[in-house]
Amino acid sequence: MKLFVFPRWANKTRSLAGLLLGATPLYVVGLVWYGASPKTTDVGYMPEQPVPYSHALHVGQLGLDCRYCHNTVEEAAVAAIPATATCMNCHDKVHTESPLLAPVRESHATGQPVAWTKVHDLPDYVYFNHSAHVTRGVGCVSCHGRVDQMEEVYQHEPLSMSWCLECHRNPERHLRPPAEVTNMTWTPPGDPVAYGKTLRETNNINPPTDCSTCHR
Numbered sequence: 001m002k003l004f005v006f007p008r009w010a011n012k013t014r015s016l017a018g019l020l021l022g023a024t025p026l027y028v029v030g031l032v033w034y035g036a037s038p039k040t041t042d043v044g045y046m047p048e049q050p051v052p053y054s055h056a057l058h059v060g061q062l063g064l065d066c067r068y069c070h071n072t073v074e075e076a077a078v079a080a081i082p083a084t085a086t087c088m089n090c091h092d093k094v095h096t097e098s099p100l101l102a103p104v105r106e107s108h109a110t111g112q113p114v115a116w117t118k119v120h121d122l123p124d125y126v127y128f129n130h131s132a133h134v135t136r137g138v139g140c141v142s143c144h145g146r147v148d149q150m151e152e153v154y155q156h157e158p159l160s161m162s163w164c165l166e167c168h169r170n171p172e173r174h175l176r177p178p179a180e181v182t183n184m185t186w187t188p189p190g191d192p193v194a195y196g197k198t199l200r201e202t203n204n205i206n207p208p209t210d211c212s213t214c215h216r
């Protein structure tokens with residue numbers, strides 16, 4: 001189904017979105033279909049990486065903040081993967097002979113980036129934006145799980161359309177003060193839904209659910 005529907009979407013997103021919006025019955029059928037279908041997802045996807053970089057070690061034990069490495073996450077759509085220079089801030093002094101770090105040293109010497117394999121990958125016809133979430137107080141943990149405990153990062157959530165929409169319709173449980181977005185162990189004071197509701201009202205948070213939000 002995906003292969004069949006998708007190329008048309010890619011080429012004519014705007015007009016098709018308009019058409020779908022106009023054609024109400026089709027739109028409703030579509031929504032029910034996606035909401036209910038147990039789509040195959042990639043939860044647990046954990047590709048092998050060229051360097052066994054451990055978030056459990058660097059975040060969980062050493063206490064590095066996500067933004068030390070993913071430094072565009074608050075300003076941009078994409079969360080940058082760190083450049084080799086960021087690793088070398090420490091690894092020109094720590095474990096300088098480690099065979100595990102050989103690809104990092106080679107990258108540093110040649111200027112060729114380390115060939116990390118992407119873990120999360122939405123289809124090209126979906127628009128996602130990190131800053132739109134992070135600056136409004138949706139924590140990394142809501143979408144990526146306890147990264148601070150992962151030896152290797154894996155996909156924690158389905159990243160399906162119904163998953164996105166579920167939170168867009170009822171975001172309360174996932175809201176926190178924006179200063180806490182990278183904190184993996186933050187818990188709300190009191191009832192999560194009541195607290196989220198207060199935050200939602202104070203910060204005027206209204207995640208859109210119209211098609212053009214995510215398909216443009």
Ligand code: HEC
Pocket residue numbers: 049053055058059064065066067068069070081082116117118119120121140141144147148152153182184
């Ligand atoms: C010292 C640098 C560093 C820090 C700190 C760090 N990361 Fe990463 N992160 C990386 C590198 C390198 C990769 C790519 C390799 C991999 O996937 O393991 C990565 C990959 C990821 C991915 C998967 C990206 C993809 O390909 O889809 C996620 C999600 C992620 N990090 C989230 C976090 C979160 C959340 C935090 C804070 C709790 C964090 N990272 C802290 C270096 C870092």
Ligand code: HEC
Pocket residue numbers: 051052053054057058062064069082086087088089090091094095098099100101104
């Ligand atoms: C803030 C300093 C710091 C930064 C930045 C950092 N590391 Fe590390 N890393 C460490 C320390 C400290 C250890 C060793 C911990 C130990 O041995 O107890 C380590 C260990 C490692 C190891 C295990 C080495 C071995 O032989 O056991 C790998 C692999 C590694 N880091 C990869 C990376 C990569 C890739 C990056 C960049 C994305 C990175 N590190 C960024 C401090 C850092």
Ligand code: HEC
Pocket residue numbers: 066067070073077078079080081120121122123128130133134138139140141142143144159181182
């Ligand atoms: C609302 C859900 C959500 C939140 C919150 C979120 N992410 Fe992501 N993240 C995603 C999705 C979805 C992707 C895949 C994006 C794509 O393929 O276009 C992704 C991809 C990534 C990637 C791979 C690079 C990229 O942008 O595609 C990194 C690194 C990452 N996230 C880190 C983080 C960090 C660090 C935080 C917290 C500061 C965070 N994310 C918060 C959903 C989220």
Ligand code: HEC
Pocket residue numbers: 122126127128129132133136138142143159160163164165167168171174204205206207208213214
């Ligand atoms: C855990 C909750 C949550 C999940 C999951 C989530 N979102 Fe969001 N999203 C939000 C919140 C909260 C906002 C901010 C709304 C605001 O600023 O009023 C937002 C805003 C956005 C925006 C910006 C809208 C605008 O016009 O300002 C886009 C685009 C978006 N989300 C796409 C996605 C996509 C695509 C997915 C799934 C891959 C997704 N979101 C999953 C909570 C979530």
Ligand code: HEC
Pocket residue numbers: 001002005006020027030031039122123126159160161164165168208209210211212213214215
């Ligand atoms: C909050 C974000 C969001 C909104 C709003 C949204 N979508 Fe999606 N949509 C997605 C994501 C994410 C996927 C990719 C799902 C996947 O890869 O499993 C998707 C996939 C699709 C697909 C392809 C399905 C397939 O099987 O490949 C169609 C068609 C679609 N959406 C139509 C719509 C229509 C029509 C609307 C408005 C009623 C809409 N979407 C609103 C996030 C959204």
